[in-house]
Amino acid sequence: MKLKTSFINRGILLNDLKRFSWIGAGYLLALLAIVPLKIFMLYSRTQDLRTNDTTAYLRIFQFDYYSPIQILVLIVVPVLTGLLLFRYLQDSRAADMAHALPVRREALYNTHVVTGIIFLFVPLILTALVSWALVSGLGIEDVKGINILTWLANCLLFNLLFFICSVAVGMVTGMTTMQGVLSYILLFLPSGLSILLLHNLNQYVYGFAYDYYLSSKIEYLSPLTRLTDISRNPFQPGEMAVYLGISILLYFVGRSLYLRRHTETAGSAITFQVLRPVFKYSVTFCFMLLLGSYFNAVQDSRAWTYFGYLIGSLLAYFLIEILLNKSLHVFQGRQFRNYGIYALAMVVLLGLLHFDWTGYEKRLPGISEIKSIYMDSSFYPLTYQPASDPAAQAVDYMYTPVKAIYTDQENIARIHALHRQIIANGPDHKKPSLSQRRNTERICLAYELAGGKRMYRQYDIYIPDYTGSLKPIYESREYKEMHNQIFRVNPAEVDFIDIIGYESDKHLRLVDPVLIAQAIEHLKTDIYADTYEEIVNINSKPPWASINLQLTNIQTRSYSQEWKKTYTNFEQWLKDTGKYEQVRLLPGTDITCAFIDRVSVRDDKDLHGPYAKARRLDLTELEERPGILKITDPEQLEWCLRQYYRNDEQAAYEIFFVRNNGDVISGFLGEAGAPAFIQEHFAG
16 A cells, blocks of 8 residues: 555545546547447448448558548647646646645656556547447457457557657646647657658768668657558567557656756746757757758759758757747857857768768679679669558558569679769769759669678669660560569469550450460560660650550459560561451551651740640641641551650651541651651751
């Protein structure tokens, strides 16, 4: 009994329960409306609606975009509870009255904490019991007891952490509004600060693997962002232990600060003098990074980034000074001197980042050390992990992305040489203009070295400058097998293949297993024969058709493959089977004629303005335009259909194909390789 009375005070507990019982009651009503009521609402639908989506009930017990209100309630109520129970500390008279009672401060703190836990835990437990009774009574088999228990455990843990965090923050500030704001900042700080640091490092360290570190579960560092990912990746025992340990640590930190806090600091932004410079310079540093990142993202300029650093640090520094001193009289020599010292320290730090004093940018492992290399335009396939929860798997991606990990020694040597060339060119290598940005590609590298070591790098390169290095890699069988899903398709698992003509209403479906297997085999042959230029397709040459493979194994999946105009094996197979004319646009039958005009005869306003769209549909204007070339010969139309492309960069001619239904298909042709009938017409 002595232990109980020394830990909490019964009178204070009863008073808290009486004064703030509305918190628990409101929380309970909100939870009942979010969970049990939603279950009953789903059950009340027609039988067809209930059976079509078997994961609908499970999603009620998950924290994702299907339940934003549930996430909002779980985030807001615990913090609000901490604010209300310790609000008396933010008023000096109320704090004096509370501490004048014959109750030890430690008992006061513990009692309020226990009250908050009761207000948060009891509604959650009651909601779980009501949900379990409702699920059992209605005979809903999709929801198991373990699903409800998991939901309850997650809610209890997050409620405890958010509440204790709010309480601990309330000890270092004397303002209720600041307590709420700082609570959420502290909860989000691990992820937010990490993102800011990574983004700013990416600006100064050449080759820094920003995307890899950003996607490496950085959201796990913050409970606010981790909460929204539980549906895909449930809590592991180690994570739960860490969160529980942090809650216990924050409890003791809050209690220690409560015992040392002076009541006269109520109303102060920061109640402990020693924490004021820490708070001031931390906020200044974070806001400096934030504005610097913003201007860099918007302007993509180093000068604008520095401007963001200056404005962000100045604003934050003096606004915090105004907040801490509750006065506008902070623009004094001493404050400018202190800010100057901070600014000088930041200049030195940025100067160090400009020099590769660690050798990071020039580091390149020896070929003998390399076991494999991952190379792709993103680190996402490398870091991707399928959802471990069955309900989340239903809304996951249709197929797992393939990790482009090269093990062939020739490709390893080629990628190593490409990396060496990128390092040699360095960060100051010529940057493409805005019109050339489409030819820029991101190269993400992950080396697996002997001894289990790994090295990650990321670069944005201008493709034309590295064509010689990329060409043998892209044309290798290893590259093509990894980047074309069709090589991982078992023809026996394909239900049917749909071939849908491009810019037409032609459609062919293959259901015969023999034809399906033959089609896949001919497509593989053509893909193996693809050249680098055809793979990159810089000019955006449209395909003949889109090939959609529908597969059924554990779950229905689909895969799309283009029928490129260079796929001669597949084209010949369609001709041999008599299906060629069913899927592609044919000159003379589908295309009645075409009009060709020089791009240079019109200015940019005509090319890209509203007039361009209208005139392309005006067949009369096209036919009557002086100097325009009209072709109806099937052979000439066939050449144009095979050679036209979508990208208007460096285009010499614009072409308009007229379909038999009156629709117009537009594109471009280049000067090089243009046949005689075009060159002779425009020679004058």
